[in-house]
Amino acid sequence: MSKKYNVVLVGIGAVGAEMLKVIHQRDFPVSELKILARSTREEEIDGRTYQVRAAAVEELDGADFVFFAGTEGSKGASATYAPPAIERGAVAIDNGADFRLDPEVPLVIPEVNPEDLKNHKGLIASPNCSTIQMLTAVAPLYRESRVQRIIASTYQAVSGTGRAAIAELDRQARQVLAGEEDVKCEEYPYRIAFNVLPQIGGFKEFGFTTEEWKMDRETRKMLHDDSIKTVCTAVRVPVFNGHAESVYIETEKPISVERAREIFSAAPGVVLIDEPEAGRYPMPLDASGQDPVFVGRIRRDPYVENGLHLWIVADNIRKGAALNVVQIAEKMIADGLI
Ligand SMILES: NC(=O)c1ccc[n+]([C@@H]2O[C@H](COP(=O)([O-])OP(=O)(O)OC[C@H]3O[C@@H](n4cnc5c(N)ncnc54)[C@H](OP(=O)(O)O)[C@@H]3O)[C@@H](O)[C@H]2O)c1
The missing domain is CATH 3.30.360.10 (Dihydrodipicolinate Reductase; domain 2)
Known part of the structure; x- marks a missing residue:
């Protein structure tokens, strides 16, 4: 059986909701899916009901991939939770602008520069939608x-x-x-x-x-x-x-x-x-x-x-954000980079 991955999605706004659709539509190999946002609640997306949990560092335990679709900035979701996610051995893929120009962080469009993924140190950035x-x-x-x-x-x-x-x-x-x-x-x-x-x-x-x-x-x-x-x-x-x-x-x-x-x-x-x-x-x-x-x-x-x-x-929302992130994860799996 091919390997499946524990996925944590941080943020369930416009991009996060689309990411859930993309994960299902592309049959991304998910073992366990956890959704984090600012508050605990249920959300209905595309006819499915999802449990959303309040984001906390401990929620990242056991994650293989953490997809960030939260807010940007020094107190934003990826600045707060990407470093602890990486420390725990997860690969973090960020939709936001915080790390895009960091020379240590590959910035990737799978159709354009997939080769940059091989230098990753746990964090990959997805570019601006435009x-x-x-x-x-x-x-x-x-x-x-x-x-x-x-x-x-x-x-x-x-x-x-x-x-x-x-x-x-x-x-x-x-x-x-x-x-x-x-x-x-x-x-x-x-x-x-x-x-x-x-x-x-x-x-x-x-x-x-x-x-x-x-x-x-x-x-x-x-x-x-x-x-x-x-x-x-x-x-x-x-x-x-x-x-x-x-x-x-x-x-x-x-x-x-x-x-x-x-x-x-x-x-x-x-x-x-x-x-x-x-x-x-x-x-x-x-x-x-x-x-x-x-x-x-x-x-x-x-x-x-x-x-x-x-x-x-x-x-x-799709190629400009959610789909690009899932394609990055798929490419990493295909190339044995996780
Ligand atoms: N929209 C686009 O076309 C696009 C394209 C490329 C990149 N991006 C980037 O993708 C990210 C998400 O954008 P969006 O348009 O989906 O925004 P959005 O609709 O405003 O949704 C933001 C989500 O992030 C959650 N969130 C905010 N701060 C958080 C924190 N500290 N911890 C955990 N969750 C937190 C919010 O939680 P609550 O629901 O609980 O408030 C909400 O679910 C941003 O970084 C944006 O720059 C967006």
């Missing part, structure tokens, strides 16, 4: 001809902020349509319903936000190439789920549109939908609930011979 979908698509082009520069604009769904933000868009949209004027904003500084917010995270160097810098730093780390220059404008849009990205790349040697289509057709985790004349291109409504990263609207830049424009869409 970076995951961009790089799953861009890495196969990079292998054809080195990508020198990326200019991206993101259209990010509220599910990227978590459960409370999904509820906020729903509530605000109903209130606005009912003609109510006093619409409360709790998750975002401004109303998100029927609006677009050009800020995700705090403002940092050169006026770019933390979210925008993540795309640059995480891309360099995973491609092992510090010369690649990524700039981004990250925008929150009133979409429940599924991030879209307009991505412009410049490669060392020109890649034709036809060749790019061939590359995407063969790329793992990528689905090409590029028939603009027939009105076929990727959209968040179609991508939501799906595993792949969808690419379309491939165009050569009319003014830059080595410039290509792409439209990249994926389910940010």
Whole structure:
């Protein structure tokens, strides 16, 4: 009989709930599954009832894998529980940003840099959702001809902020349509319903936000190439789920549109939908609930011979978080790294 693993899931918000679905759908080899959050309770997800326990260090005893889908920061779930999980011999895989740029921690998209897993020291980080979908698509082009520069604009769904933000868009949209004027904003500084917010995270160097810098730093780390220059404008849009990205790349040697289509057709985790004349291109409504990263609207830049424009869409909760974490664990099992 093939081996099964004791799994602890920390956090059962938007990402944690999706992780449970992914674990069942992919038949991940679970022996015992424990769910931890801030309070003890029952939660119903996808027609199943789960016991949730209040997080505590002792709850990590006996775990093989600990998947983190909690909050970030010095008092967050992974900062608090990843070190004791590793001490107990578990492999921790974190969705959050706390450890992504730590040189001791592999940052991995299984379709892009699975080889980095072999250097793990108990903790692996899953990249930011926007970076995951961009790089799953861009890495196969990079292998054809080195990508020198990326200019991206993101259209990010509220599910990227978590459960409370999904509820906020729903509530605000109903209130606005009912003609109510006093619409409360709790998750975002401004109303998100029927609006677009050009800020995700705090403002940092050169006026770019933390979210925008993540795309640059995480891309360099995973491609092992510090010369690649990524700039981004990250925008929150009133979409429940599924991030879209307009991505412009410049490669060392020109890649034709036809060749790019061939590359995407063969790329793992990528689905090409590029028939603009027939009105076929990727959209968040179609991508939501799906595993792949969808690419379309491939165009050569009319003014830059080595410039290509792409439209990249994926389910940010799924490939951008939950699925990527489970795929990392599956790859570690397959490669005998646990
Ligand atoms: N949403 C995305 O698209 C996305 C993509 C990539 C990465 N991520 C990252 O994934 C993580 C989870 O995001 P989310 O969107 O699922 O957030 P969320 O909907 O707000 O859920 C957070 C969950 O974490 C639990 N939690 C918070 N602090 C905790 C602690 N100290 N100990 C144990 N559990 C704790 C909460 O418990 P209670 O339920 O008891 O409050 C809740 O279940 C974050 O680090 C986020 O940055 C999210």
